[in-house]
Amino acid sequence: MRLSLVRREVVADGVVVLDLRDPSGSDLPSWTPGAHIDVVPAAGVVRQYSLCGDPADRTVWRIAVLREPDGRGGSRALHDKLAEGDLVEVRGPRNHFPLVPAPRYLFVAGGIGITPLLPMIAAAAARGAEWRLHYGGRSRGSMAFRSALRSAYGGRVLICPQDETGLLDLDGILADEPADTPIYCCGPEPLLTAIEQRCPGRPLHLERFAPRDPNEHGEPVRTDSFEVELARTGRTLTVPPGRSILRTVEDAGVEVLWSCTEGTCGTCETAVLGGEVDHRDSLLTPGERAANDTMFICVSRAAGPRLILDL
Known part of the structure; x- marks a missing residue:
């Protein structure tokens, strides 16, 4: 769908908030904390x-965009070329980072990783849950929504600019938290890797901006071709070495939704009806991988000679 930019505001160094509405005035699709749009x-x-506004307000979707000078041009286009009144193509929302019900939460944010946590914090506060936020960034000026968070929630929000206090003290943060507290963390990969290493067995929920290091997945289970059966039509396709399942089914004329092609956005998630998967995404938990009932066909492959997919 095409939405209209109705408001833009610079909220930190290199960060702009964009409010998007349906040009016809219609309500937008509903969403829950943790959701994102393409x-x-x-x-x-x-x-x-990530959507960072109020899920109860169906008239507007709010996102915050960090300018990435070394990126591929997407953030620069939104910062420099999109003006109020312009239309922009949007897809979604989708949520692979949902807030689970709990009496207590620990939120950890790094930089622009604060965005998906904003509606989560509001939801936790509205439920009367206990929670804390540890929010790190390069400097105070780079930390979007810092003042609003402190004004709304006071001492539950701990602001930790790196140029003043150093990196987030994850060991100290985690030591003060009961082992069964759900932990929600979003930010740059070094932060996510560091907290993962410290949380084996703990209820940790992560949102990534970029794919994991491919070396973490190890070598592919198989490097030769394999077959994919499309259960809805009964067609069988051969996926050659070096070619993704996504591109193979597209080449065969099968329409599938996709976005990042890196295994981070979740758009191409596909149900697995048979066969073993070599998961190579950055989304599924170890338990979800072991269930072997879903996969992201842009990066994951077969661990055996054949997969049966709900396509």
Whole structure:
């Protein structure tokens, strides 16, 4: 769908908030805390941004965009070329980072990773849950929504600019938290890797901006071709070495939704009806991988000679 930019506001160094509405005035699709949308700022360019407004307000979707000078141009287009009144192509929302019911939460944010946590914090506060937020960033000026969070929630929000206090003290943060507290963390990969290493067996929920290091997945289970049966039609396709399942089914004329092609956005998630999967995404938990009932066909492959997919 095409939405209209009705408001833009610079909220931190290199961060702009964009409010999007349906030009006809219709309500937008509902969403829950943790959801993101795909934004298409230019032809062939698709980027994912977390919704950071109020889920109860169906008239507007709010995103915050960090300018990435060394990126591929998507954030620069939204910062420099999109003006109030312009239309932009948007898809979604989708949520692979939902807030689970709990009496207590620990939120940890790094930089622009604060965005998906904003509606989660509001939901936790509305439920009367106990929670804390540890929010790190390069400097105070780079930390979007810092003042609003402190004004709304006071001492539950701990602001930790790196140039003043150093990196987030994850060991100290986690030591003060009961082992069964759900932990929600979003930010740059070094932060996510560091907290993962410290939380084996703990209820940790992560949102990534970029795919994991491919080396973490190890070598592919198989490097030769394999077959994919499309259960809805009974067709069987051969996926050759070096070619993704996504591109193979598209080449065969099968329409599937996709966005990042890196295993981080979740758009191409597909149900697995048979066969073993070599998961190579950055989304599924170890338990979800072991269930072997879903996969992201842009990066994951077969661990055996044949997969049966709900396509």
